[in-house]
Amino acid sequence: MKNLSFLDKIFYLLNSLLATLLLLSYLLPYISPNTMPILAVLSLFVPILAIINICFVIYWLIKLKKQFFLSTVVLLIGWFFSSTFYKFSDKNSSLNSDLKVMSYNVKAFDFFNVNTDSTSTKNGFDFIADKNPDVLAIQEYYQSSKIKLSYPYKFIKTKNDKGKFGMAIYSKYKIINSGSLNLKNTSNNIIFIDILKETDTIRVYNFHLESLRIKPNEENFGEENSEKLLNRVSTSFKMQTQQALQFLEHEKNWHGKRIICGDFNNTAYSWVYKKISMNKKDAFLEAGKGFGKTFNYWFPMRIDFILVDEKAIVNQFKVFSEQYSDHFPVQAKISWK
Structure with missing residues (x-):
């Protein structure tokens, strides 16, 4: 944080908040809405949270700052432990019995x-x-x-x-x-x-x-x-x-x-x-x-x-x-x- 400009410090604080929300969203499938219904609302925003965190990774990489690790780690956790929000390839076959x-x-x-x-x-x-x-x-x-x-x-x-x-x-x-x-x-x-x-x-x-x-x-x-x-x-x-x-x-x-x-x-x-x-x-x-x-x-x-x-x-x-x-x-x- 010491080597960051004032504006980048603000960005990093915002980055930290949104990365934390994305990380928290990975727990939502295990928490019944009967327990914390307000928290369940967060599940609607997972794709947009992921996209914003990808943008932060790109931003810090362009500036050659190690802060890119924060969102990168959170996104990698989601890749392995959460449902995929984007599929890069599809399957396009067909059978007569389909x-x-x-x-x-x-x-x-x-x-x-x-x-x-x-x-x-x-x-x-x-x-x-x-x-x-x-x-x-x-x-x-x-x-x-x-x-x-x-x-x-x-x-x-x-x-x-x-x-x-x-x-x-x-x-x-x-x-x-x-x-x-x-x-x-x-x-x-x-x-x-x-x-x-x-x-x-x-x-x-x-x-x-x-x-x-x-x-x-x-x-x-x-x-x-x-x-x-x-x-x-x-x-x-x-x-x-x-x-x-x-x-x-x-x-x-x-x-x-x-x-x-x-x-x-x-x-x-x-x-x-x-x-x-x-x-x-x-x-x-x-x-x-x-x-x-x-x-x-x-x-x-x-x-x-x-x-x-x-x-x-x-x-x-x-x-x-x-x-x-x-x-x-x-x-x-x-x-x-």
């Missing part, structure tokens, strides 16, 4: 008939038809005569008998069983189907965990009443914890092949994700590339997931950039050993 699964939070289809590009007549339903997934899991479903999805089998669960909002799973394969976890005190839910693919029975869970109610293109975290925002998000994290535990209890009764997909409303650096993904493969980590950003916010948030059992092989994973909703659709090609 099951192609898409998960998509469609935001009640409200963007599907709006052309963001005036020269294009393609909408969200055309996009789905073009990608042609075998199984399509939809969150924030809205029942309407305008829906253009052609599948022989489907399971739709609205929040109540008279409601139109809910969740849906469409399938090219016969659905032999279906159900809902009927999450309490929320409009969100977890549903599932069992499909018959040749001689295999595969369970597909469709998740929509408690929403954080963070709106794209609005500076929620910069608003004056930030305490109210933090309290709301903390409450959502605690509800997600109970929802995850309810799922884990339900999952115990299924011992076959499985796919868990949907909108977790949380990141890969959270307790909720760690619990749900235990003994499973994350399709993005297996075959994806880049940040895997699935929510249209100003920094890369990966909150939509496709997870598979340990015997499954993920041959391909994609996050599509089409903006028909505030979420980007994710798709995986999956086979089994």
